[in-house]
Amino acid sequence: xxxxxxxxxxxxxxxxELGIVVEVFGLARPxxxxxxxxxxxxxxxxxxxxxxxGFTLTAAHGLEALxxxxxxxxxxxxxxxxxxxxAVTAALRAAHARGARVVSVCxxxxxxxxxxxxxxxxxxxxxRYAERLAHRYPRVRVNRDVLYVDDGxxxxxxxxxxxxxxxxxxxxxxxxxxxxxxxxxRMVVAPHREGGQAQFVEAPLPATDPDGDLRALLEALPAExxxxxxVARLAARVHMSERTFLRRFxxxxxxxxxxxxxxxxxxxxxxxxxxxxxxxxxxAREAGLGSPENLRHHFRRSLGTSPQAYRxxxxx
DNA sequence: ATCTTTTCCCGCCATG
DNA sequence: ATCATGGCGGGAAAAG
Numbered sequence: 001x002x003x004x005x006x007x008x009x010x011x012x013x014x015x016x017e018l019g020i021v022v023e024v025f026g027l028a029r030p031x032x033x034x035x036x037x038x039x040x041x042x043x044x045x046x047x048x049x050x051x052x053x054g055f056t057l058t059a060a061h062g063l064e065a066l067x068x069x070x071x072x073x074x075x076x077x078x079x080x081x082x083x084x085x086x087a088v089t090a091a092l093r094a095a096h097a098r099g100a101r102v103v104s105v106c107x108x109x110x111x112x113x114x115x116x117x118x119x120x121x122x123x124x125x126x127x128r129y130a131e132r133l134a135h136r137y138p139r140v141r142v143n144r145d146v147l148y149v150d151d152g153x154x155x156x157x158x159x160x161x162x163x164x165x166x167x168x169x170x171x172x173x174x175x176x177x178x179x180x181x182x183x184x185x186r187m188v189v190a191p192h193r194e195g196g197q198a199q200f201v202e203a204p205l206p207a208t209d210p211d212g213d214l215r216a217l218l219e220a221l222p223a224e225x226x227x228x229x230x231v232a233r234l235a236a237r238v239h240m241s242e243r244t245f246l247r248r249f250x251x252x253x254x255x256x257x258x259x260x261x262x263x264x265x266x267x268x269x270x271x272x273x274x275x276x277x278x279x280x281x282x283x284a285r286e287a288g289l290g291s292p293e294n295l296r297h298h299f300r301r302s303l304g305t306s307p308q309a310y311r312x313x314x315x316x
Numbered sequence: 317a318t319c320t321t322t323t324c325c326c327g328c329c330a331t332g
Numbered sequence: 333a334t335c336a337t338g339g340c341g342g343g344a345a346a347a348g
Contacts, residue, residue, distance in 0.1 A: 231324065241338045246325060258324060258346080294347065323346070332337080 002038045003174065006069035006095075008088065008111075009043045009059045010077070015051045017075035017105045017163050023187060024167040025071075032182060034175050040065045044087055052078060063091040069100055071170065076106030076160070080129055089115035096153065103155045103170070105163035113137040117154050124149045126159035152304075164189055176314035177270045213238035214248055225265050225288040231257050265289050266298055273311040280307050 026039035043059035148157035157166035172180035235245035
């Protein structure tokens, strides 16, 4: 049985964010060896809805599709101060109660918050709206610095295109990094973006685009993940003091060297677990995570599973 | 799970 | 004056 994905359309919706969801989940993918999702677009009422850009669309399904979905997605709304329809919030609560994963893109977090689904949870939204979300729904712990928040059954993403990151994250969780990478490749986007939305807020990319040595280092590092890469050594390689290296690195990637390396190494470990039969001990070593204990530790922290369980899920 | 050692990394500030 | 640099301290996190 394919997983059912329902995305909500409504008056004044943003076609881009709806489109992300349709592109990821709604496009047929016969080239992939997995059962793809069933996507439906649903709306509260049957009539035409006007979208940003001055055109209209009609959804083929009603809110019951949202309630019975495995994944219910709310794209951003144009008016975050408006109260979402009670029928919509009720449908989202019902979906959640049934065990569905409830997902928002951008300002869609306001709808989830209105439904009470974010109470006491961490959530992401567009940086422009973070303050308002936190103010209006004090029980929501707004994280301004990430592209998305995965809280298990409730997932929220930051501004517009961060919805792509979150959708790919969902695919990665359901089908593994290999499949998610294939989808990303077909969409011609990065399979995994590092750093939070902070890097997109004020700093235009050209100002922080890594130049010369640093760029070369960033490109070279993925090939040497198995070796220890202490900051002091890295800084020396690009002829900078540690302090300057940290600053430049942060400006270029939005994270610190250690965090960036950890992400790369976890990604490598996942690949090895999916594509090879290497024992966990070797996976840990090849990925540069050192001991299997260390690998397990970080795996649990970021993926919520163990390496063995992860391999079982994506390898049969 | 808990402890110890090591490494990281960010604010502060003098310097060029 | 502004700006990048890089040394230092020490709280935080990782590694063992």
